[in-house]
Amino acid sequence: MKIASWNVNSIKARHEHVLRWIDSIKPDILFIQELKGIEENFPKSDFGDRGYHLAINAQKTYNGVAIASKYPINVLSDSILDGDDQARFLEVEIENIRMMNCYMPNGNPVDSEKYPYKINWSNSLIKKINLLYKKDISFLIGGDFNIIPTINDVHDPIKWEGDALFRPESRALYRTMHNIGLYDAYRIKHPYETDCYTFWDYQGGAWPQNKGIRIDHFLLTPDLADQLKSCDIDREPRGWDKASDHTPIIIEL
DNA sequence: ATGCCTAACCCCGTTAGA
Numbered sequence: 001m002k003i004a005s006w007n008v009n010s011i012k013a014r015h016e017h018v019l020r021w022i023d024s025i026k027p028d029i030l031f032i033q034e035l036k037g038i039e040e041n042f043p044k045s046d047f048g049d050r051g052y053h054l055a056i057n058a059q060k061t062y063n064g065v066a067i068a069s070k071y072p073i074n075v076l077s078d079s080i081l082d083g084d085d086q087a088r089f090l091e092v093e094i095e096n097i098r099m100m101n102c103y104m105p106n107g108n109p110v111d112s113e114k115y116p117y118k119i120n121w122s123n124s125l126i127k128k129i130n131l132l133y134k135k136d137i138s139f140l141i142g143g144d145f146n147i148i149p150t151i152n153d154v155h156d157p158i159k160w161e162g163d164a165l166f167r168p169e170s171r172a173l174y175r176t177m178h179n180i181g182l183y184d185a186y187r188i189k190h191p192y193e194t195d196c197y198t199f200w201d202y203q204g205g206a207w208p209q210n211k212g213i214r215i216d217h218f219l220l221t222p223d224l225a226d227q228l229k230s231c232d233i234d235r236e237p238r239g240w241d242k243a244s245d246h247t248p249i250i251i252e253l
Numbered sequence: 254a255t256g257c258c259t260a261a262c263c264c265c266g267t268t269a270g271a
Contacts (some may be wrong), residue, residue, distance in 0.1 A: 009270080010260055034270085036261065061261055062269080106271055109255090146271070165271060201271070202258035213271080245259080245271080 001095070001253045005031040005142040005216055006237075007103070007199075007246035011064070012041045014244055019046055021237055027250065028070045029094060033103035033144045035064025035087075042066060059087040065101050065143070069094050080124045088121070097224070098132065098139035100125075104146045107164030115164055118146070122173045126180070133181050133221065141182070142218045144246065147174045149184065152194050153214035165215060177219055185218035185231040185251045198233055199246045207238060218251045227253045 004027040008014040011032065022030060030052075035042065039058045047054055052068040057078045063086045067073060076098075077091040088103040102125065107118030125141075132139050148166040151157040160166040178184065190196060197212025206212060220228065229252040238247040 013260065106269085108269095108271065160271095163271075199271070203255095204257060206258095215271080242259090 001029070002027045002250060003029040003031070003099075003140070003142065003218070003253065004248050004250040005033070005101070005144075005218065006248040007033040007144040007216060007244060009034050009244040009246065010036040011043070011066075012037050013242070015043045015046070017237055017240060017242075017244070019043070019050075021234075021248065022050065022052075022068075025234065025248075025250065029099070030068045031090075031099075031101040031142045032066040032068070033064075033101070033246075035066060036061060037064065055090055055092055057087045057090050059085075063087045063103055065090050065103050067092055067094075067099070067101050071095050080128060081121055084121070096138075098137055100128075100139065100141045100143075102141060102143035102145065104144060106146045107170065110162070110164050110167065118164060119169065119173070122147075122170075126173065126176055129177055129182065130180055138221050138223050140218060140220050140224055140251075141177075142249075142251075144215060145174065145217050146215055147171065147217075148213050148215055149174045149187075149217075153197075155195065155197070155211045155213070160213070165213065181222060182219040183222065183225040185220055185225070185228055186214070186233070186249065188220075188225060188228055189231045196233055198249055200238060202245055207243075216246055216249050218249065220251075224253060229253065 058064040105118040198216035200207040200212040
C-alpha cells in the first residue's frame with residue numbers, strides 16, 4: 001500500500017499538478033494539506049474519475065486538509081483541539097489502519113499568539129497519540145508537521161535557530177512523539193542522509209541551491225514500522241512551473 | 254533586513270506562509 005503526503009499550497013492553484021502527480025505515482029492514499037479554499041474548490045470529480053474516495057476538511061482562504069483513498073474511508077474526527085476554528089486535522093480508518101492527516105500550526109512569529117497555539121495544538125495531538133498507543137492501536141500520522149526534527153534536517157541550523165519550526169521546544173514536541181513509541185518513516189530508511197528536504201522557500205533561490213528543511217513526515221507505530229518497505233521524498237514536483245513550496249513524501253507498507 | 258516569492262481576497266495592498 002502506497003501512502004503519500006503533500007502540502008499543495010492551494011488546491012485551486014495546484015490541482016493540475018496534483019492530478020499529474022497521482023497519474024504518475026498512483027498512490028493508494030494521498031494526504032493533502034493547505035487546500036486554502038472551501039470544499040467547492042476541490043476537484044472532486046477528477047479524483048472520483050480516478051477511483052478515489054474523498055474526505056475533506058476545508059475552510060475559506062486558510063488551512064484545509066483532505067484524504068484521497070482507493071479504499072473506502074471511515075471518518076472518525078476532524079478536530080484535535082476543542083473549539084479549534086482552523087481546519088488542520090482528519091482522523092480516519094482505512095483498511096483497518098487508523099490514520100491521521102495533520103497540518104500542524106507554523107507558530108511564527110514566536111512572540112505572537114500563534115506560537116502558544118502551535119504548542120497547544122501539538123500537545124493535544126501528543127495526548128491522543130499516547131492514548132491510542134496505550135490501547136495498542138495500530139496507527140500512522142502523516143502531514144506537514146511544521147517541525148524540523150534535528151540539525152540533519154535543515155541546510156543551515158544556525159539560521160533557523162529561534163524559528164518556531166526549529167526551536168528546542170518544537171523539536172522536543174517531535175521527540176516526545178518519538179519517545180512515546182512512534183518511528184519516523186523517513187529516518188528508518190534513510191538514517192544518515194542529510195540535505196534531504198520536503199520544503200524550499202520561494203525566496204532567495206532556495207530550491208536551486210537546495211536550501212531546504214524537512215518538515216513533512218510520516219510517523220508509524222512499531223507494527224507498521226515493521227511493515228515499511230520504503231519511504232522517499234519525490235523532489236520532482238518542486239521543480240515544476242508554478243510549484244508548491246513543499247514536495248510529496250511517500251511510504252510503502 | 255521579514256525582505257529578495259506566492260496565493261487569497263478584495264481596502265489590488267495586506268495578510269499569511271515557513
